[in-house]
Amino acid sequence: MSLNIVITMAGCGTRFRKSGYKLPKYEILAHGRSLFDWSLFSLKNFLFADVKVIFVCLRENNSAAYVRQRCQAWGIRDFHIIELSAVTDGQxxxxxxxxxCWIPHDPLLIYNIDTYVxxxxxxxxxxxxxxxxxxxxFQAVGEHWSFVKIDExxxxxxxxxxxxxxxxxxxGLYWFSRAEYYERIYLDFFSDESNLVKGERYIAPLYRQMISENGKVSTSFLSLDDVHVxxxxxxxxxxxxxxxxxxF
Incomplete structure (x- = not known):
């Protein structure tokens, strides 16, 4: 099955820099792996031979060489690197x-660089x-999350x-049955500026547009022990x- 995977890694990593980290966030090691590798390890069951993986980076972070090296190590053949000139208004x-870069009629999976599942x-x-x-x-504590309400x-x-x-x-993982579906509902949903949250464009609320059009959105329930933010x-x-x- 063909699949588009988009990994967003276009942040500045400000909190890590302020805490004294010298490496970009995605290169920081934990238990012998970089955060970049922990992210890809989460998705190992989706890294098929014909998968297309697109990395969205911030140009000033100079991520391209590192991304290429890690993709080669992972055996990812069809990968693309997009370098943005500035931080965007949201994931x-x-x-x-x-x-x-994506194939419009193939499914789309969006993930981040700072979560291991x-x-x-x-x-x-x-x-x-x-x-x-x-x-x-997963069941979460606090209010700083993207929340999901489920019917009977x-x-x-x-x-x-x-x-x-x-x-x-x-x-932090979002799947759409077709990449072109994401493209359309992004434009439709955010044409109403009231759908921004404190000026930011988040992915989770986009599904409200899908649901309003009678689209079906499913979920899976994960244990808290399996999710590491x-x-x-x-x-x-x-x-x-x-x-x-x-x-492990």
Whole structure:
């Protein structure tokens, strides 16, 4: 099965720099792997021979050489690097910048560079039949997440950014049945500026547009122990402190 994967890594890593890290965030090591490799390891069940992987980077980070080297190590043959001249107004926009490289009629999977999910929890077999979108989630504490509301039949009926509409939050992986579907709903949804959250364009709320058009969005429920968010120095330190047997 052909698949477009977009990895967004176009941030400045400001919190890590302020904490004294010299390397770009995606090169920082934890348990012997860089955050870049932990991200790809999460997706190992999606890295088919004919997968197209698109990395959206920030030009000032000079990521291209590192990305090429790691893709070769992973055996990823069809990869593309997009370098943005400036930070965007959110992950949704960074992913949208990859449209020049993706195959419109193939599925699209969007992921980030600072989350590790045990790959045993993620595969195409987890996607419910008839899904136009798929948003894996876990039970989260706090209000700084993208939240998912589910009906009695297990379908997603609403998503909200930084607004706790349920106990379930996304893991940061977003799947669309066709890349061109993402492109269209991005334009439709954000044509209304009230859909921005504090000026940012997030991916999770885009599914509200899909649902409003009678699209079907499914989910998978992951254990908290299988989801490791690595977006801040504090989160990274907590991950590093884990017993390797738990991590792997």
């Amino acid at each position: 949704a926009t960074s992913a949208y910048a990859a449209r020049e 045990n790959p045993r929890c993620l595969s195409l077999s987890n996607i419910r039949e008839g899904s136009d979108g798929w948003v894996p989630c 039949k297990g379908w997603v009926i609403d998503l909200a950014e930084k607004k706790c509409i349920s106990n379930y939050a996304t893991i 690595l977006g801040t120095p504090e989160e990274l330190n907590s991950f590093v402190a884990l017993n390797p047997e738990v991590v």
